[in-house]
Amino acid sequence: MTEPVPAEGEASPADPHLAPEPAPTGAEGIAQLAAAARRVVDTVVHADPPADAALLAAKLHAIADEIAGSGRISPPRWDNPEHNRDHNPVTGAANPLAPPLTVSADGTGGVVGTATLGFPYQGPPGHVHGGISALLLDHVLGIANAAAGHRAMTAWLRVSYHRPLPLLTECTVRGKRVSSEGRKIRATGTISTGHGTHVSAEGLFVAVRPDLA
Numbered sequence: 001m002t003e004p005v006p007a008e009g010e011a012s013p014a015d016p017h018l019a020p021e022p023a024p025t026g027a028e029g030i031a032q033l034a035a036a037a038r039r040v041v042d043t044v045v046h047a048d049p050p051a052d053a054a055l056l057a058a059k060l061h062a063i064a065d066e067i068a069g070s071g072r073i074s075p076p077r078w079d080n081p082e083h084n085r086d087h088n089p090v091t092g093a094a095n096p097l098a099p100p101l102t103v104s105a106d107g108t109g110g111v112v113g114t115a116t117l118g119f120p121y122q123g124p125p126g127h128v129h130g131g132i133s134a135l136l137l138d139h140v141l142g143i144a145n146a147a148a149g150h151r152a153m154t155a156w157l158r159v160s161y162h163r164p165l166p167l168l169t170e171c172t173v174r175g176k177r178v179s180s181e182g183r184k185i186r187a188t189g190t191i192s193t194g195h196g197t198h199v200s201a202e203g204l205f206v207a208v209r210p211d212l213a
């Protein structure tokens with residue numbers, strides 16, 4: 001069947017270029033750039049080397065130069081929640097390294113997040129690198145502590161790998177503060193899929209000194 005032809009000067013609703021989204025600003029714009037950069041990384045990691053790789057690399061450098069031309073954000077500060085939230089490598093919408101994991105309260109005093117990890121996070125073939133699992137748990141336990149009112153640094157984290165965590169499979173990351181004693185906070189967490197628990201962790205965190213927080 002032939003598509004109806006729009007009258008002269010009339011935008012065709014089928015053509016996305018004729019009805020562009022309003023230009024994003026601020027955090028939304030950075031999140032959009034980060035999502036595009038994430039896609040570039042994911043594509044590059046499992047691409048066959050293209051014949052024109054040098055040309056494509058030059059184009060990517062030109063794009064990076066153009067983005068850098070708009071300047072840089074101010075240095076990170078402990079008391080800047082926007083930086084902490086948007087730029088971290090786990091949940092940060094502004095960080096192309098972040099899957100990103102989306103985290104919210106789990107209704108029982110802990111926090112829960114989901115993510116589907118692709119090839120940039122691969123360790124054993126077809127499975128997530130153990131260091132990435134530790135990263136996710138470290139951060140989610142930190143968020144669980146923050147949600148319970150404690151901004152704290154990891155003193156130690158003990159991670160147990162029960163079974164390999166598959167790539168390209170939605171996983172659920174949970175964290176919960178279990179106790180506090182002075183500035184010392186203990187928290188635990190898991191990474192699971194429909195097949196059960198793959199990774200678990202427990203950690204000791206120490207509340208950030210008041211002169212830093």
Ligand SMILES: CCCCCCCCCC(=O)SCCNC(=O)CCNC(=O)[C@H](O)C(C)(C)COP(=O)(O)OP(=O)(O)OC[C@H]1O[C@@H](n2cnc3c(N)ncnc32)[C@H](O)[C@@H]1OP(=O)(O)O
Pocket residue numbers: 084138139142143146151152153154155156182183184204206207209
């Ligand atoms: C919305 C926000 C969400 C944020 C989520 C972010 C999560 C990010 C998690 C991270 O990745 S944090 C980065 C990785 N961790 C670090 O870089 C920490 C490096 N270490 C330090 O900065 C300090 O060693 C530390 C803050 C952990 C403790 O130094 P302090 O000078 O503040 O504390 P102090 O040494 O006085 O110790 C306080 C208590 O903790 C105990 N402690 C400290 N480190 C310990 C350790 N490693 N093992 C066992 N206990 C430890 C210490 O014995 C003592 O116990 P008591 O009160 O019973 O005497």
